[in-house]
Amino acid sequence: MIKEGFQQAKRSLKCEDCEADLVIVGGGMAGTCCAITAARQGLEVVLVQDRPVLGGNGSSEIRLWILGATSHMGNNNRWSREGGVIDEILIENLYRNPEGNPLILDTILIEKVSQEPNIRLLLNTSMYDLEKGEEDEISKVHAFCSQNATRYRIKAPLFADASGDGIMAFLAGAAFRIGAETADEFDEKFAPDKKTYGELLGHSLYFYSKDTGKPVRFVAPTYANKELASLPRFKSFNLKDHGCRLWWVEYGGRKDTIHESETIKWELWRVIYGIWDHLKNSGDFPEMATHTLEWVGTIPGKRESRRFEGEFMLSQKDLVQQRTFPDAVSVGGWALDLHPADGVYGDLPGCTQWHTKGVYQIPLRCMYSKNIKNLFLAGRIISATHVAFGSTRVMATCAHNAQAVAMAAMLCKEHSLLPAALNHPAYLPELQKRLLRSGQYIPGFRLEDEQDLAGQASISVSSTMALHGLPANGPWKNLSFATAQLLPLKIGQVPAITFQLKTEEPAHIKVVLLKSGKKGNFTPELILAEKEFDLALGEQSLLVDFKYIIEETEYYFVAFYANEKVQIRSSKSRMTGLLTVFQKFNKAVATSSRQEAPEGIGMDSFDFWLPERRPEGQNLAFELDQPLNLYEKAFLLNGIFRPYITTNAWAADQHDTEPFIELKWDKTQKIRKIYLFFDTDSDHALESTLMGHPESEIPFCVKYFKICDDSGNCLEEVTDNHQTRYQLNLSKPVATKSLKIILQHPSTSVPAALFGVLCY
Incomplete structure (x- = not known):
């Protein structure tokens, strides 16, 4: 036993000193992906998280879906899902958790972090103080864990603030902003009117209900707001939604979203229990009689507080004009999405979203403090104006940025540099190269790596898919909306294309060839050619x-104008880089199939052309x-690992019974690492929570593959792959003059395809 008598002096808590290469404060999606990326690169990491789980707004404590550039597949950003670790997590969540249970996502995040021996994870641990070595440099942070009554003093040369409110950057004295810039500071015409719209986005709180099959009584707590039904917002939303579909239950934009966060939470509780009281006791919803409250959030999802100043501040025109940057390290693509500060108590719509015509680059200079020389910025606190923050704040974008921070930290360690020094031609190409190799998506960049042995090999394949068409074996699709087949076409004559159509009465149809105004975008703005046809009664072939x-x-759209009288045949065959899109809208992120931006807000007007989600989403026959020839073997070595301009994939002929790729060198090579990049449909948004998905594995992804050396020795055989990127680390280098990669077709309707091979 332990027995200790009275002491006159104050007792001290246990205190532990730690050292690391990189200290990350904040274990949301940004901090988690930053830690995993850094640890895999060889950095010793301490990850300080003030909650009992990882994931922040994506965790089971808050339960918001993880989204980014794909925006619920409700914009024109085709094949834009973020890469690297955040992609790995979302794919793994799909595999284990297609139902979207946030508790399962918790386990995946904890597992990913705990598998990395270079990470020391401190859960339930809050950073509360720091020490400076110099006025512009952090030397240590102080943190306290309430669960083990231990204080930590953590020393490192580099720090990353992914805490959401920027507690470390704030205490260190870094320059920051709260609220909205004026329209003239960065020439941002979408800057909000501070009086009527407000300067800050509020917090949201979610709940889940459950049908018990028997009557359930609900007695509202005394603090429930029973006057909510009279509010304008309640007339335009479905009160029977639950989970993060209740994003509009928002409050706090007129308050101090840091120091009054608990006050905001209490008001959101009043709102939530008021909603449930109305559903249960107003008499307007008899179908809710058997429902009970299953879960109500205790921690609100926070959208906005501090933003810190880096060497560059991202602003509206950078996003809308898709400006390019020499130090680009990440991608964004969510709408410029601002919310009125009055939230649920206001009479304005819950949000104002304006989409860009395509994705945009995010530069490294937004990701470190301009004042504190060893401090990286990650998550929603990066250097962006309030308007640009409306897009960069979402979790997948935050996580993707944080992966770039982690890779930058590794280069800093290798070259004894501070973050700002990386913005130099001597280091930027190496940073971008390592990011691309890790699966990071940087629009407009391709991997050019002189160390890659695959690029020095001659390459042969068992067969190559030549696209003659897609069989007419899928359902008939009514042309209720304009419908287009996306095709990557090369310079030269557009091939003549025959489609199958059906009509119950004579009809007129118009077909157009469209393309985007900016190469690499998927917003069809330019009409290149058009044809009109009169259709006879019944089924018929139509030669266009x-x-x-x-x-x-680049990609072109062969588009049929809408005609309710006409149906067009689809195909069950799915092919990498081929997609059918429709001129309609996703009500989760838009209100019309055309974005009509008012004059004077600096946003573009254009049509939305959206894919359908599986099990729909068939191509046209x-x-x-x-x-x-869309699937050339040369694409395996071009350094682009998703469809962009063209398919960028090799695909085997569907009748090839043993597809393979073989790399050959003139002399023996010593190979220790092999990377393969598969197709996991980067067009799919993969929402992590609530929505659920009809499949646990992406149908394009090769499940079985085998890698052999020049003697036929099997270096690796994988039977259940579902990930985008596979990395084989050999325990000792293999000496070989060739590598053979044998694959199996994912299914009878999907040929085996691969985006890239790297060898080191």
């Missing part, structure tokens, strides 16, 4: 020959008068 010469290799 635009007789048009293409001048740029068609036949080509000449085959398209």
